[in-house]
Amino acid sequence: MGVKQYKPTTPSRRHMSTATFEEITKDFPEKRLLVPLRKSGGRNARGRVTSRHRGGGHKRMIRLVDFKRDRRDVAASVLAVEYDPNRSARLALLEYPDGERRYILAPKELSVGAQVTAGEKAEVTPGNALPLSLIPLGTFVHNIELEEGHGGQIVRSAGTAAQLLAKESGLATLRLPSGEIRMVREGCYATVGQIGNEDHEAISLGKAGRSRWLGRRPHTRGVAMNPHDHPHGGGEGKSGQGNPHPVSPWGWQTKGFRTRHRRKLSSRYLVKRRP
Numbered sequence: 001m002g003v004k005q006y007k008p009t010t011p012s013r014r015h016m017s018t019a020t021f022e023e024i025t026k027d028f029p030e031k032r033l034l035v036p037l038r039k040s041g042g043r044n045a046r047g048r049v050t051s052r053h054r055g056g057g058h059k060r061m062i063r064l065v066d067f068k069r070d071r072r073d074v075a076a077s078v079l080a081v082e083y084d085p086n087r088s089a090r091l092a093l094l095e096y097p098d099g100e101r102r103y104i105l106a107p108k109e110l111s112v113g114a115q116v117t118a119g120e121k122a123e124v125t126p127g128n129a130l131p132l133s134l135i136p137l138g139t140f141v142h143n144i145e146l147e148e149g150h151g152g153q154i155v156r157s158a159g160t161a162a163q164l165l166a167k168e169s170g171l172a173t174l175r176l177p178s179g180e181i182r183m184v185r186e187g188c189y190a191t192v193g194q195i196g197n198e199d200h201e202a203i204s205l206g207k208a209g210r211s212r213w214l215g216r217r218p219h220t221r222g223v224a225m226n227p228h229d230h231p232h233g234g235g236e237g238k239s240g241q242g243n244p245h246p247v248s249p250w251g252w253q254t255k256g257f258r259t260r261h262r263r264k265l266s267s268r269y270l271v272k273r274r275p
Contacts, residue, residue, distance in 0.1 A: 016206025026080035057215025107193035126193030159198030
Protein backbone atom coordinates (compact mmCIF):
# COMPACT_ATOMS: atom_id res chain seq x y z
CA MET A 1 0.00 0.00 0.00
CA GLY A 2 1.30 3.44 -0.89
CA VAL A 3 0.32 7.09 -0.68
CA LYS A 4 -0.33 9.19 -3.78
CA GLN A 5 0.66 12.89 -3.72
CA TYR A 6 -0.92 15.44 -6.05
CA LYS A 7 0.56 18.34 -7.97
CA PRO A 8 -0.52 21.70 -6.45
CA THR A 9 -2.91 22.66 -9.25
CA THR A 10 -5.28 24.21 -6.66
CA PRO A 11 -4.84 25.28 -3.02
CA SER A 12 -6.68 22.18 -1.80
CA ARG A 13 -4.60 19.86 -4.01
CA ARG A 14 -1.34 21.24 -2.61
CA HIS A 15 -1.43 19.15 0.58
CA MET A 16 -3.86 16.44 -0.52
CA SER A 17 -2.88 12.78 -0.56
CA THR A 18 -4.80 9.56 -1.08
CA ALA A 19 -4.11 5.84 -0.91
CA THR A 20 -2.96 4.12 -4.10
CA PHE A 21 -5.28 1.14 -3.43
CA GLU A 22 -2.74 -1.13 -5.10
CA GLU A 23 -3.56 -3.97 -2.69
CA ILE A 24 -7.27 -3.94 -3.64
CA THR A 25 -8.08 -6.90 -5.92
CA LYS A 26 -11.89 -6.69 -6.12
CA ASP A 27 -13.92 -3.55 -6.88
CA PHE A 28 -17.38 -4.63 -5.76
CA PRO A 29 -18.35 -6.06 -2.34
CA GLU A 30 -20.03 -9.39 -1.70
CA LYS A 31 -23.78 -8.67 -1.84
CA ARG A 32 -24.70 -11.40 0.65
CA LEU A 33 -22.46 -9.78 3.26
CA LEU A 34 -23.93 -6.26 3.02
CA VAL A 35 -26.37 -4.50 5.35
CA PRO A 36 -27.67 -0.91 4.85
CA LEU A 37 -26.23 1.70 7.21
CA ARG A 38 -28.83 3.97 8.77
CA LYS A 39 -27.21 7.25 9.75
CA SER A 40 -28.05 8.89 13.07
CA GLY A 41 -26.42 12.30 12.62
CA GLY A 42 -24.89 11.85 16.06
CA ARG A 43 -28.32 11.63 17.71
CA ASN A 44 -29.49 9.06 20.24
CA ALA A 45 -32.87 7.32 20.50
CA ARG A 46 -34.40 10.50 21.97
CA GLY A 47 -33.25 12.60 19.04
CA ARG A 48 -30.68 14.53 21.04
CA VAL A 49 -27.16 15.16 19.74
CA THR A 50 -24.79 13.05 21.85
CA SER A 51 -21.87 13.05 19.38
CA ARG A 52 -21.36 16.46 17.84
CA HIS A 53 -20.11 17.42 14.38
CA ARG A 54 -21.58 14.39 12.60
CA GLY A 55 -24.00 14.22 9.70
CA GLY A 56 -24.25 13.88 5.93
CA GLY A 57 -21.53 12.03 4.08
CA HIS A 58 -21.63 9.47 1.33
CA LYS A 59 -24.14 6.61 1.46
CA ARG A 60 -22.56 3.41 2.77
CA MET A 61 -23.29 -0.27 3.24
CA ILE A 62 -22.06 -2.18 6.29
CA ARG A 63 -19.81 -5.16 5.57
CA LEU A 64 -20.49 -8.05 7.93
CA VAL A 65 -17.03 -8.81 9.32
CA ASP A 66 -16.28 -12.07 11.11
CA PHE A 67 -14.64 -10.82 14.31
CA LYS A 68 -15.42 -14.06 16.20
CA ARG A 69 -13.61 -16.45 13.81
CA ASP A 70 -15.89 -19.16 15.21
CA ARG A 71 -15.54 -21.58 12.30
CA ARG A 72 -12.77 -23.65 13.80
CA ASP A 73 -10.22 -26.00 12.23
CA VAL A 74 -11.53 -25.44 8.70
CA ALA A 75 -9.12 -23.92 6.18
CA ALA A 76 -10.45 -21.06 4.06
CA SER A 77 -8.84 -19.55 0.97
CA VAL A 78 -8.44 -15.81 0.44
CA LEU A 79 -10.42 -14.81 -2.65
CA ALA A 80 -9.83 -11.05 -2.62
CA VAL A 81 -8.74 -7.99 -0.67
CA GLU A 82 -11.43 -5.29 -0.61
CA TYR A 83 -11.95 -1.70 0.45
CA ASP A 84 -14.28 -0.97 3.36
CA PRO A 85 -15.64 2.61 3.68
CA ASN A 86 -16.53 2.06 7.35
CA ARG A 87 -13.02 1.42 8.67
CA SER A 88 -9.38 2.24 8.01
CA ALA A 89 -8.33 -1.40 7.53
CA ARG A 90 -8.85 -3.48 4.40
CA LEU A 91 -11.00 -6.61 4.33
CA ALA A 92 -10.05 -10.07 3.10
CA LEU A 93 -12.81 -12.17 1.55
CA LEU A 94 -12.56 -15.82 2.62
CA GLU A 95 -14.24 -18.83 1.02
CA TYR A 96 -14.65 -22.12 2.93
CA PRO A 97 -14.80 -25.55 1.22
CA ASP A 98 -18.62 -25.62 1.41
CA GLY A 99 -18.88 -22.29 -0.42
CA GLU A 100 -19.55 -20.06 2.60
CA ARG A 101 -17.89 -16.66 2.36
CA ARG A 102 -16.85 -14.34 5.17
CA TYR A 103 -14.94 -11.10 5.63
CA ILE A 104 -12.02 -10.74 8.04
CA LEU A 105 -9.63 -7.87 8.70
CA ALA A 106 -6.77 -8.18 6.20
CA PRO A 107 -3.33 -8.63 7.86
CA LYS A 108 -0.26 -7.04 6.33
CA GLU A 109 1.29 -10.17 4.81
CA LEU A 110 -1.92 -11.88 3.65
CA SER A 111 -2.27 -12.32 -0.11
CA VAL A 112 -4.87 -13.72 -2.49
CA GLY A 113 -4.75 -17.52 -2.64
CA ALA A 114 -3.42 -17.97 0.88
CA GLN A 115 -5.03 -20.41 3.33
CA VAL A 116 -6.15 -19.24 6.78
CA THR A 117 -7.52 -21.21 9.72
CA ALA A 118 -9.01 -20.48 13.13
CA GLY A 119 -8.66 -22.95 15.98
CA GLU A 120 -6.25 -24.57 18.39
CA LYS A 121 -4.63 -26.61 15.61
CA ALA A 122 -3.84 -23.57 13.44
CA GLU A 123 -0.25 -22.55 12.70
CA VAL A 124 1.14 -19.24 13.96
CA THR A 125 1.04 -17.45 10.60
CA PRO A 126 -0.56 -14.11 9.61
CA GLY A 127 -4.33 -14.38 9.32
CA ASN A 128 -4.73 -17.46 11.54
CA ALA A 129 -6.68 -17.10 14.79
CA LEU A 130 -5.64 -18.97 17.93
CA PRO A 131 -6.12 -18.74 21.71
CA LEU A 132 -3.50 -16.53 23.34
CA SER A 133 -2.33 -19.56 25.32
CA LEU A 134 -1.03 -21.17 22.10
CA ILE A 135 0.67 -18.09 20.63
CA PRO A 136 4.44 -17.72 21.32
CA LEU A 137 5.71 -14.78 23.34
CA GLY A 138 6.78 -11.77 21.30
CA THR A 139 4.23 -12.43 18.54
CA PHE A 140 2.26 -9.49 17.16
CA VAL A 141 -1.50 -10.02 17.12
CA HIS A 142 -4.69 -8.08 16.35
CA ASN A 143 -8.49 -8.45 16.64
CA ILE A 144 -8.18 -9.55 20.27
CA GLU A 145 -11.08 -10.77 22.40
CA LEU A 146 -11.61 -9.31 25.86
CA GLU A 147 -14.12 -12.00 26.81
CA GLU A 148 -13.98 -15.53 25.49
CA GLY A 149 -16.39 -16.06 22.61
CA HIS A 150 -17.36 -12.37 22.34
CA GLY A 151 -15.28 -11.76 19.22
CA GLY A 152 -12.36 -9.37 18.70
CA GLN A 153 -12.92 -5.96 20.27
CA ILE A 154 -9.52 -4.23 20.35
CA VAL A 155 -6.63 -3.62 17.91
CA ARG A 156 -8.73 -3.47 14.75
CA SER A 157 -7.60 -0.29 12.93
CA ALA A 158 -5.14 0.02 10.05
CA GLY A 159 -1.48 -0.68 10.76
CA THR A 160 -2.00 -1.66 14.40
CA ALA A 161 -0.78 -4.68 16.33
CA ALA A 162 -0.38 -5.71 19.96
CA GLN A 163 2.62 -7.65 21.24
CA LEU A 164 2.27 -10.66 23.52
CA LEU A 165 4.67 -10.07 26.43
CA ALA A 166 3.96 -12.76 29.04
CA LYS A 167 1.66 -15.57 30.13
CA GLU A 168 1.05 -16.45 33.76
CA SER A 169 -1.77 -17.91 35.89
CA GLY A 170 -4.18 -18.10 32.98
CA LEU A 171 -3.63 -14.48 31.94
CA ALA A 172 -1.74 -13.14 28.93
CA THR A 173 -0.04 -9.73 29.08
CA LEU A 174 -0.26 -7.57 25.96
CA ARG A 175 1.29 -4.26 24.96
CA LEU A 176 -1.39 -2.40 23.01
CA PRO A 177 -0.74 0.14 20.22
CA SER A 178 -1.54 2.99 22.64
CA GLY A 179 1.32 1.93 24.94
CA GLU A 180 -1.07 0.52 27.51
CA ILE A 181 -0.11 -2.84 28.98
CA ARG A 182 -3.04 -5.00 30.05
CA MET A 183 -3.87 -8.61 30.81
CA VAL A 184 -6.40 -10.77 28.94
CA ARG A 185 -7.50 -14.32 29.69
CA GLU A 186 -5.41 -16.89 27.82
CA GLY A 187 -8.52 -18.52 26.38
CA CYS A 188 -9.37 -15.40 24.37
CA TYR A 189 -8.73 -15.64 20.64
CA ALA A 190 -6.48 -13.29 18.68
CA THR A 191 -5.41 -13.15 15.04
CA VAL A 192 -1.72 -13.39 14.23
CA GLY A 193 0.01 -10.50 12.46
CA GLN A 194 -0.21 -6.76 11.97
CA ILE A 195 -3.21 -5.24 10.22
CA GLY A 196 -2.43 -3.93 6.74
CA ASN A 197 -2.86 -0.46 5.20
CA GLU A 198 -0.25 0.91 7.61
CA ASP A 199 0.17 4.10 5.53
CA HIS A 200 -3.37 5.20 6.40
CA GLU A 201 -2.11 7.68 9.02
CA ALA A 202 -0.01 9.48 6.36
CA ILE A 203 -3.05 10.46 4.29
CA SER A 204 -3.96 14.17 4.31
CA LEU A 205 -7.53 15.09 3.39
CA GLY A 206 -6.41 18.40 1.89
CA LYS A 207 -9.79 20.15 1.89
CA ALA A 208 -12.89 20.51 4.03
CA GLY A 209 -15.05 18.80 1.42
CA ARG A 210 -13.36 15.44 1.98
CA SER A 211 -14.31 15.64 5.66
CA ARG A 212 -17.92 16.22 4.63
CA TRP A 213 -17.81 13.12 2.40
CA LEU A 214 -16.82 11.16 5.50
CA GLY A 215 -19.77 12.52 7.48
CA ARG A 216 -17.77 15.00 9.57
CA ARG A 217 -19.39 18.41 9.99
CA PRO A 218 -17.54 21.66 10.82
CA HIS A 219 -16.14 22.09 14.31
CA THR A 220 -16.36 25.67 15.59
CA ARG A 221 -13.70 26.69 18.11
CA GLY A 222 -14.87 27.76 21.53
CA VAL A 223 -12.75 30.95 21.50
CA ALA A 224 -14.66 32.10 18.41
CA MET A 225 -18.01 31.96 20.28
CA ASN A 226 -19.79 34.33 22.65
CA PRO A 227 -19.59 33.83 26.44
CA HIS A 228 -23.10 32.37 26.70
CA ASP A 229 -22.25 29.77 24.03
CA HIS A 230 -18.94 28.48 25.41
CA PRO A 231 -16.68 29.03 28.47
CA HIS A 232 -13.86 30.06 26.11
CA GLY A 233 -15.98 32.70 24.39
CA GLY A 234 -15.96 36.48 24.72
CA GLY A 235 -13.21 39.04 25.11
CA GLU A 236 -11.93 41.75 22.81
CA GLY A 237 -10.18 40.36 19.76
CA LYS A 238 -8.12 37.21 20.13
CA SER A 239 -8.18 37.04 23.89
CA GLY A 240 -7.49 33.33 24.34
CA GLN A 241 -9.34 30.81 26.44
CA GLY A 242 -8.54 32.02 29.96
CA ASN A 243 -8.19 29.95 33.11
CA PRO A 244 -8.85 27.31 34.40
CA HIS A 245 -9.05 25.94 30.89
CA PRO A 246 -9.38 24.32 28.35
CA VAL A 247 -12.84 22.93 29.01
CA SER A 248 -15.76 21.51 27.07
CA PRO A 249 -18.91 23.58 26.31
CA TRP A 250 -20.31 22.21 29.60
CA GLY A 251 -17.29 23.10 31.72
CA TRP A 252 -15.57 19.71 31.89
CA GLN A 253 -11.78 19.57 31.60
CA THR A 254 -10.68 18.36 28.18
CA LYS A 255 -6.91 17.87 28.47
CA GLY A 256 -5.14 15.71 31.02
CA PHE A 257 -8.39 14.88 32.82
CA ARG A 258 -8.82 11.16 33.49
CA THR A 259 -12.31 10.03 32.55
CA ARG A 260 -11.93 6.35 33.46
CA HIS A 261 -13.98 5.32 36.50
CA ARG A 262 -11.73 4.65 39.52
CA ARG A 263 -13.54 1.48 40.56
CA LYS A 264 -14.08 -0.01 37.10
CA LEU A 265 -13.87 -3.82 37.35
CA SER A 266 -11.54 -4.25 34.40
CA SER A 267 -8.95 -1.95 36.04
CA ARG A 268 -7.50 -5.00 37.79
CA TYR A 269 -6.31 -6.23 34.39
CA LEU A 270 -4.42 -2.99 33.69
CA VAL A 271 -0.67 -3.28 34.27
CA LYS A 272 0.30 0.13 32.88
CA ARG A 273 -1.89 2.94 31.61
CA ARG A 274 -1.26 4.49 28.23
CA PRO A 275 0.97 7.59 28.31
